[in-house]
Amino acid sequence: MKIEVINTGSELLLGHVTNTHLGFIGQELLGFGLRIERQATVPDGAAIKTALTEAISRNADLTIVTGGLGPTSDDITRDIAAELFGRKLILQPEIYAKIEAYIAKRHIVVPDIIRVQAMVPEGALVLDNNCGTAPGLLIEEKGQTIVLLPGPPRELKPMWRDAFVPWLRNKLAALNRPPTYERVWRILGIGESSVQDKLEEPLKAFGDFEFGYCARPAEVDFRLITTDPAALDRASEFIYGQIGEFIYAENNATIEQIVVSLLKAQNKKIATAESCTGGLVAHRITNVPGASAVFHRGWVTYSNEAKTAELGVPAELFPAHGAVSEEVVRAMAKGALDMAGADIAIALTGIAGPDGGTPEKPVGTVWIGVATARETIATKKLFATERETFKHMASQVALDMARKVLIQTNN
Amino acid sequence: MKIEVINTGSELLLGHVTNTHLGFIGQELLGFGLRIERQATVPDGAAIKTALTEAISRNADLTIVTGGLGPTSDDITRDIAAELFGRKLILQPEIYAKIEAYIAKRHIVVPDIIRVQAMVPEGALVLDNNCGTAPGLLIEEKGQTIVLLPGPPRELKPMWRDAFVPWLRNKLAALNRPPTYERVWRILGIGESSVQDKLEEPLKAFGDFEFGYCARPAEVDFRLITTDPAALDRASEFIYGQIGEFIYAENNATIEQIVVSLLKAQNKKIATAESCTGGLVAHRITNVPGASAVFHRGWVTYSNEAKTAELGVPAELFPAHGAVSEEVVRAMAKGALDMAGADIAIALTGIAGPDGGTPEKPVGTVWIGVATARETIATKKLFATERETFKHMASQVALDMARKVLIQTNN
Numbered sequence: 001m002k003i004e005v006i007n008t009g010s011e012l013l014l015g016h017v018t019n020t021h022l023g024f025i026g027q028e029l030l031g032f033g034l035r036i037e038r039q040a041t042v043p044d045g046a047a048i049k050t051a052l053t054e055a056i057s058r059n060a061d062l063t064i065v066t067g068g069l070g071p072t073s074d075d076i077t078r079d080i081a082a083e084l085f086g087r088k089l090i091l092q093p094e095i096y097a098k099i100e101a102y103i104a105k106r107h108i109v110v111p112d113i114i115r116v117q118a119m120v121p122e123g124a125l126v127l128d129n130n131c132g133t134a135p136g137l138l139i140e141e142k143g144q145t146i147v148l149l150p151g152p153p154r155e156l157k158p159m160w161r162d163a164f165v166p167w168l169r170n171k172l173a174a175l176n177r178p179p180t181y182e183r184v185w186r187i188l189g190i191g192e193s194s195v196q197d198k199l200e201e202p203l204k205a206f207g208d209f210e211f212g213y214c215a216r217p218a219e220v221d222f223r224l225i226t227t228d229p230a231a232l233d234r235a236s237e238f239i240y241g242q243i244g245e246f247i248y249a250e251n252n253a254t255i256e257q258i259v260v261s262l263l264k265a266q267n268k269k270i271a272t273a274e275s276c277t278g279g280l281v282a283h284r285i286t287n288v289p290g291a292s293a294v295f296h297r298g299w300v301t302y303s304n305e306a307k308t309a310e311l312g313v314p315a316e317l318f319p320a321h322g323a324v325s326e327e328v329v330r331a332m333a334k335g336a337l338d339m340a341g342a343d344i345a346i347a348l349t350g351i352a353g354p355d356g357g358t359p360e361k362p363v364g365t366v367w368i369g370v371a372t373a374r375e376t377i378a379t380k381k382l383f384a385t386e387r388e389t390f391k392h393m394a395s396q397v398a399l400d401m402a403r404k405v406l407i408q409t410n411n
Numbered sequence: 412m413k414i415e416v417i418n419t420g421s422e423l424l425l426g427h428v429t430n431t432h433l434g435f436i437g438q439e440l441l442g443f444g445l446r447i448e449r450q451a452t453v454p455d456g457a458a459i460k461t462a463l464t465e466a467i468s469r470n471a472d473l474t475i476v477t478g479g480l481g482p483t484s485d486d487i488t489r490d491i492a493a494e495l496f497g498r499k500l501i502l503q504p505e506i507y508a509k510i511e512a513y514i515a516k517r518h519i520v521v522p523d524i525i526r527v528q529a530m531v532p533e534g535a536l537v538l539d540n541n542c543g544t545a546p547g548l549l550i551e552e553k554g555q556t557i558v559l560l561p562g563p564p565r566e567l568k569p570m571w572r573d574a575f576v577p578w579l580r581n582k583l584a585a586l587n588r589p590p591t592y593e594r595v596w597r598i599l600g601i602g603e604s605s606v607q608d609k610l611e612e613p614l615k616a617f618g619d620f621e622f623g624y625c626a627r628p629a630e631v632d633f634r635l636i637t638t639d640p641a642a643l644d645r646a647s648e649f650i651y652g653q654i655g656e657f658i659y660a661e662n663n664a665t666i667e668q669i670v671v672s673l674l675k676a677q678n679k680k681i682a683t684a685e686s687c688t689g690g691l692v693a694h695r696i697t698n699v700p701g702a703s704a705v706f707h708r709g710w711v712t713y714s715n716e717a718k719t720a721e722l723g724v725p726a727e728l729f730p731a732h733g734a735v736s737e738e739v740v741r742a743m744a745k746g747a748l749d750m751a752g753a754d755i756a757i758a759l760t761g762i763a764g765p766d767g768g769t770p771e772k773p774v775g776t777v778w779i780g781v782a783t784a785r786e787t788i789a790t791k792k793l794f795a796t797e798r799e800t801f802k803h804m805a806s807q808v809a810l811d812m813a814r815k816v817l818i819q820t821n822n
Contacts, residue, residue, distance in 0.1 A: 011625040013447040015437030016595070016632065016663075019430055022452065026426030036424040038458065041433065041450040044623070051449075054465075072607045072624050105795050114604055131796065152626065154800050214427050272690075272711070278697025279683075279690030282711040286689025287799055289765050297717040300683070300693040300709035302702075306751075310708065310721075340717075354700055388698055 001175070003029065003036050004060040006051045008067040008077060009151060010043040020153060021066045028160060030212060032172060033180035033225055044074035052084055056144055063144070067151030069134040071114040077148050078137065082121035085141050089119040095126065099133045127163035131155045136163060145171075181229045185239060186249040188219045188400045195222050198242050206238060207231025218383070218393040219255075248403055255399040256284040262406040263294035263344075270402065271340035272298035273311050273332040275323070276350035276366055280395045297340040301332070307349075311335030324349050324361050326369075326378045333371035333378075344405060345371045346398045352387045366394045370401045372409060377401070412588065414440065414447050415471040417462045419478040419488060420562060421454040431564060432477045439571065443583060444590030446636075455479060460491045467495075467555055474555070478562030480528065480545040488559055489548065493532035496552050500530040506537065510544045538574035542566045547574060556582075594643050595634045596650060599666060599811045600657040603631045609653050617649060618642025628800050629807040630666075659814055666810045667695040673817040674705035674755075681813065682751035683709035684722055684743040686734070687761035687777055691806045708751040712743070718760075722746030735760050735772050737780075737789045744782035744789075755816060756782045757809045763798045777805045781812045783820055788812070 005025055011017040019041065026036050037060075042051045048068060055063040068077030082089050096118035103114070117134045120126060127136030127147075132155040137148040147164060149156050172179070187195060192215045199222065200211055209231070212223035224235055240247065249258050263270055272282045272295075282298035285291050299310045304323055307313040313331040321327045332347035350366025357363035364384040370377050379401065383393040416436055422428040430452065437447050448471075453462045459479060466474040479488030493500050507529035514525070528545045531537060538547030538558075543566040548559040558575060560567050598606060603626040610633065611622055620642070623634035635646055651658065659666050674681055683693045683706075693709035696702050710721050715734055718724040724742040732738045743758035761777025768774035775795035781788050790812065794804040 009625075010623050010634075011632070012433065013437050013450060014441055014593070014623075014634075015434040015439075016625060016634075018434050022423065023426040023429050026424050028426075030425060037454070038462075039424060039452040041447075043446075043448070047449065070624075070626070071604050074622065074624065106793060113607075131800075152628075154628065154797070212425070212427070274690075277694075278702070278706075279685075279693030279709060279711065282690030283688075283694045283802075286687075286711070286713065286763075287802070289798055291689070292713055292767075295689075295711075296714035297721065298690060298711035298713075300690065300697070300706075300711075302697065302709075303707035306708040352697075387700060391694075391698070 001034055001061045001172075002059060003034060003062045003064070004055040004058070005036050005039040006048065006055065006063060006065045007039065007041045008044055008048050008065065009041070010074070012041050013043055021156060024153070024157065025064060025066075025160075027214065028165075030223070030225065031180075031182045032168065033177075033210075033227075044068055045076065046080075048077055049080045049084065052080065052146065056084075056146075059144075061144060063146045064149065065146060066149045066156060069117065069136070069148060069150045071116055071134075078116075078119060078121070081137065081139060081146060081148055085121065085139055087121035087123060087139070090122055092118050092120045092126065095120065095135055098135075102133050125167070127159050127167075129155055129159055130162065131158055138164070138167060178227045180225055180227055181232055182223060182225045183232050183236065184221050184223045184251050185236075185247050186219060186221055186251075186253070186255075187243065187246045188248050188255060188396060189246040190220075190243065191215075192220045195220055195243065199239060202242075203235055203238065206235045209235065217385075217389050218396040245404075248400060254284075254288075255396060255403065257288050259399050259402050259406070260285060260288040260291055260294055262403060262410075264290070266343075266406060266410055268294065268343035268406070269340070270295055271336040271342035271345040273307075273336035273345060273347040274298070274300050275302055275307070275332070275348060276352045277348045277391045277395050277398070278302065278352075280391050281346055281348065281398055284395055284399065297336075297342070299336060299339075307332060307335075311339060311347075322361065324351055324365055324367055326367055326380070329367035329369035329378050330371070330376050333369035333376055337371040337373070343372065344402060344409075346402050347371070348394055348398055350390075350394060352390050354387065364390055366390070368394065368398045368401060370398075370405050372405060374409065377405070412445055412472045412583075412586070413470060414445060414473045414475070415466040415469070416447050416450040417459065417466065417474060417476045418450065418452045419455055419459050419476065420452070423452045424454055432567060435564070435568065436475060436571075439576075441593060443579065444592065446591070456487065457491075459488055460495065463491065463495055463557065467557075470555075472555060474557045475560065476557060477560045477567060480547070480559060480561050489527075489530065489532070492548065492550060492557060492559055496532065496550055498532035498534060498550070501533055503529050503531045503537070506531065506546055509546075513544050536578070538570050540566055540570055541573065542569055549575070549578060589638050591636055591638050592640045592643055593634065593636045594647065595632050595662050596647075596658050597630060597632055597660040597662075597664070597666075598654065598657045599630045599659050599807060601631075601654065602626075606631055606633050606654065610650060613653075614646055614649065617646045620646065628796075629794075629804040656815075659811060665695075665699075666807060666814065668699050670810050670813050670817070671696060671699040671702055671705055673814060673821075675701070677754075677817060677821055679705065679754035679817070680751070681706055682747040682753035682756040684718075684747035684756060684758040685709070685711050686713055686718070686743070686759060687763045688759045688802045688806050688809070689713065689763075691802050692757055692759065692809055695806060695810065708747075708753070710747060710750075718743060718746075722750060722758075733772065735762055735776055735778055737778055737791070740778035740780035740789050741782070741787050744780035744787055748782040748784070754783065755813060755820075757813055758782070759805055759809055761801075761805060763801050765798065775801055777801075779805065779809045779812060781809070781816050783816060785820065788816070 337345035353363035748756035764774035
């Protein structure tokens with residue numbers, strides 16, 4: 001299946017927004033053994049027509065267009081697609097009613113122009129938008145398909161999974177393509193090249209695989225795709241034997257989801273005491289629905305005074321060891337555990353930069369501690385990168401330490 | 412000047428790497444009043460030739476190609492460009508010597524094939540690479556220019572600034588072209604379609620503009636592009652007259668950057684007390700470098716007990732009004748202000764969902780409070796969306812309320 005992607009949006013070409021859709025779509029398609037052959041970015045407006053025409057003339061079986069379905073004057077993807085295939089735009093009362101309901105639910109005043117989103121090219125399949133007002137559209141003509149998806153990621157992703165993937169599965173089944181099977185291992189604590197070194201060569205003996213890697217800050221996804229599900233099971237056993245301690249999840253679970261589910265299963269509560277991560281660990285934990293059952297209290301203690309006042313860190317530790325030290329992180333973790341009456345507590349103190357580093361403690365230094373009633377552990381890391389990535393990497397390691405402690409203490 | 416960008420690399424289409432070159436190049440060009448008209452991503456290999464041919468046939472004055480200059484078998488951009496313009500590849504002894512020196516300095520073993528990087532198409536301008544071995548190349552033919560840049564960002568960026576920008580400046584001076592000017596207003600508190608309603612028609616009287624919108628959760632960028640800088644100033648005055656209270660920044664500043672810079676300018680400290688946002692507001696504030704000067708302490712009080720123990724929220728408020736209430740958010744804000752000894756405090760309590768809603772307080776309800784020594788204000792919002800977007804939207808409004816209070820209390 002020849003697939004092209006067209007991302008519309010002047011903001012992408014002006015450098016105001018980074019294109020994250022291409023990566024999302026590329027990874028999703030890989031799960032079906034499909035690849036994008038080409039991608040184009042065009043500004044809002046008439047250039048979309050040229051790009052669509054070119055994709056069709058290159059015999060793309062599937063052209064995926066993102067953006068330009070909103071209500072404003074530069075949102076003309078819908079009109080262009082209708083014109084290109086000679087389809088009339090027809091007002092769909094059902095969609096109109098949905099938009100009305102969506103608006104009513106939010107008690108907001110919106111201008112009439114938003115109702116243009118209820119216009120659908122004749123014969124198009126409507127892809128429901130449960131997170132916004134603009135529905136997606138899918139038009140098939142002479143064996144070629146174009147799919148129009150909304151620009152905002154929080155609308156595109158659920159629409160992709162809930163409305164487009166079912167269509168794609170049917171299409172692939174109708175084409176009699178042998179189904180492909182995919183498994184992803186999410187790995188924290190060793191890098192991409194170590195994973196490749198340990199796994200890729202030996203795995204070739206277990207079956208005919210396509211290998212995939214996706215490295216993100218402080219974690220890497222290792223992906224196998226094959227037409228033989230039994231080979232996947234054999235491979236999995238080998239993979240866990242080699243690097244099992246570093247695998248925190250399979251498929252799409254995040255480290256915070258794993259930590260929250262371990263806490264729930266063990267009926268435990270967690271507390272957080274953050275300096276350099278500034279609330280990120282608590283934010284990630286509370287991104288998980290139902291976190292309130294396992295997380296009651298957290299502190300952001302950015303100053304030394306706050307660490308002493310809120311967590312009972314002895315003030316004499318700061319002149320003796322510095323705020324970024326094993327002694328302070330242990331006191332923070334133990335203080336949070338006690339003050340919150342929790343079963344486990346995470347603490348972090350470090351130098352996020354860009355300023356504040358010294359030769360002994362350069363920017364990127366972070367101490368991470370995890371306390372339980374049984375013991376407190378602490379580790380030092382160095383993430384010499386920019387501020388936000390540093391915060392993210394530190395939170396990754398902190399959550400993974402909590403995961404390991406929860407697994408150990410439950411045995 | 413008609414500009415196209417071609418990014419080569421299978422990893423971009425497979426979703427393993429996000430394309431950050433496009434954003435960098437887009438912003439850099441904007442600084443010269445230039446815009447990218449089109450961008451394509453193609454896999455390594457022969458597809459580069461098709462993409463380059465198409466750009467040239469569309470009469471692109473300047474085509475910027477990234478990637479494919481390395482030594483491995485799939486790095487063929489150099490050969491394709493030479494072939495396309497009928498230029499011979501000639502070994503350049505100077506570049507050869509530089510590559511040798513680069514390798515010697517690093518005491519690394521490299522395969523002979525790396526020396527292919529010393530091959531230069533006849534008549535091409537060589538762009539020095541001070542951070543790697545592959546030089547960039549610039550070829551001009553019949554008024555069209557193609558520029559070949561290396562794929563790794565740490566090689567591309569310095570080469571762009573040190574070697575390509577000087578060429579571009581000369582070129583623009585020779586062309587005598589009127590530059591274009593851009594301005595972006597970042598807006599919080601009214602939606603994309605309201606902005607269009609209020610601004611687009613009347614602004615047509617102020618000059619010849621291109622309009623652009625970029626909507627993100629709870630905010631929208633409004634962009635004007637024109638060749639007349641005076642028209643931009645007239646427009647700006649009108650825009651502030653119409654929706655000034657909703658504009659928190661121009662160009663690329665974030666709301667948290669604005670809040671931190673107001674706090675710094677006023678020598679004030681902020682504290683946070685978060686329930687439903689779970690640390691996100693503190694996380695955003697501490698993403699800003701230098702936040703430690705204005706932020707010392709924050710709480711994540713997810714349970715009622717935590718709100719009482721940490722912030723002194725009277726326990727009787729919970730049975731009387733519920734945790735998501737004006738009374739509780741005011742007590743949280745005031746408590747955080749006092750406990751932290753801060754000048755301003757933000758508090759949030761709401762129902763992030765997916766569970767926990769009632770008919771009176773549906774999922775998405777949030778009370779947001781801001782306290783200063785002078786007064787405490789509170790507002791209720793409804794963001795009926797999924798959990799993470801809810802948290803983000805609530806944090807947006809909270810930070811914007813703090814911004815407005817800081818501006819008012821300073822007058």
